[in-house]
Amino acid sequence: VLEGVRKHFPVNSLRRHGKFVHAMDDISFSLRSGEVLAIVGESGSGKTTTANVISRIYRQTEGSVVFEGRELSGKMTRTEELKYHKRVQMIFQDPFGALNPTRTIGRIMERPFVIHRIAEDRKAVSEKVDSTLTQVGLEPPDQFKRKFPHELSGGQRQRVNIARAFAVEPDLILADEPTSMLDVSNRMSIMNMMLSLKESHGVSFIYITHDLAGARYMSDRIIVMYAGMIMEIGPAEEIITNSFHPYTKLLKSAAPAPETGLKRKPLITGGDIPSLIDPPNGCRFHPRCPFAKEVCSLEIPPMKKIGDDHYARCVL
Numbered sequence: 447v448l449e450g451v452r453k454h455f456p457v458n459s460l461r462r463h464g465k466f467v468h469a470m471d472d473i474s475f476s477l478r479s480g481e482v483l484a485i486v487g488e489s490g491s492g493k494t495t496t497a498n499v500i501s502r503i504y505r506q507t508e509g510s511v512v513f514e515g516r517e518l519s520g521k522m523t524r525t526e527e528l529k530y531h532k533r534v535q536m537i538f539q540d541p542f543g544a545l546n547p548t549r550t551i552g553r554i555m556e557r558p559f560v561i562h563r564i565a566e567d568r569k570a571v572s573e574k575v576d577s578t579l580t581q582v583g584l585e586p587p588d589q590f591k592r593k594f595p596h597e598l599s600g601g602q603r604q605r606v607n608i609a610r611a612f613a614v615e616p617d618l619i620l621a622d623e624p625t626s627m628l629d630v631s632n633r634m635s636i637m638n639m640m641l642s643l644k645e646s647h648g649v650s651f652i653y654i655t656h657d658l659a660g661a662r663y664m665s666d667r668i669i670v671m672y673a674g675m676i677m678e679i680g681p682a683e684e685i686i687t688n689s690f691h692p693y694t695k696l697l698k699s700a701a702p703a704p705e706t707g708l709k710r711k712p713l714i715t716g717g718d719i720p721s722l723i724d725p726p727n728g729c730r731f732h733p734r735c736p737f738a739k740e741v742c743s744l745e746i747p748p749m750k751k752i753g754d755d756h757y758a759r760c761v762l
């Protein structure tokens with residue numbers, strides 16, 4: 447559960463001394479057990495920072511992040527930290543960068559079982575590695591265990607990362623754009639594989655993406671972020687078919703049409719995500735919003751309930 451979370455990074459430049467990057471502001475949501483929650487937004491929207499705060503790569507500046515009743519911002523002993531990282535695993539965007547290039551796939555896959563003491567001896571570790579590689583379609587496992595990461599394709603490397611994340615039987619997986627560096631032919635099979643592993647392992651999932659169609663396919667609920675704030679949150683189908691916030695409509699109108707695969711003409715043209723060092727006053731989307739009124743630049747709109755389990759941050 448995140449409640450009123452802010453993450454501000456100090457700007458490391460003399461000219462802008464004393465300024466901060468407002469990467470996350472007033473972020474509140476809860477993840478339900480066993481659900482897939484997608485966080486959608488352009489780069490600079492704060493979605494990766496949100497994942498990094500939950501995984502304790504960063505500590506929040508303000509607000510609380512609670513995992514099963516425990517506030518995460520405090521200090522943890524090494525044992526507690528290890529336990530937390532067994533329960534909360536990450537899958538990163540770059541399948542190559544996440545794997546040690548000097549180790550074979552076999553050695554890479556052994557580590558989580560050894561670190562978290564999941565298997566008792568070498569034979570048990572080897573059996574676990576074999577069954578995990580088989581689960582992600584890297585068969586026969588003996589053939590893949592001998593290889594180095596550079597000898598695998600991008601899709602195979604991401605399968606190793608996914609296998610490693612699921613290997614330790616976590617409760618939560620944070621997947622940060624896991625398919626964005628893969629070609630189209632691999633994307634669908636990796637998404638389907640993650641969904642079937644999620645079902646068989648009973649794990650909860652936070653799926654971070656810039657692709658609204660992918661979010662709809664993968665998730666039960668969708669959060670739409672813009673310039674460090676949540677703009678809309680609701681059931682995935684509702685967000686797609688009955689989106690309310692002008693920014694969600696922009697994302698939808700800019701997505702390729704499913705029938706043709708061609709990009710549609712965006713509903714709102716012009717403008718980029720604003721600087722997070724000096725974010726716009728009021729609604730952060732107001733400089734690009736075709737419906738903006740005077741009040742939009744004066745106050746940050748609160749999140750309002752607009753339907754069943756559906757909330758949006760807009761004065762409309």
Ligand code: SF4
Pocket residue numbers: 691692693729730731732733735736737738739742747759760761762
């Ligand atoms: Fe547009 Fe105003 Fe709504 Fe922001 S609050 S999305 S500027 S109408």
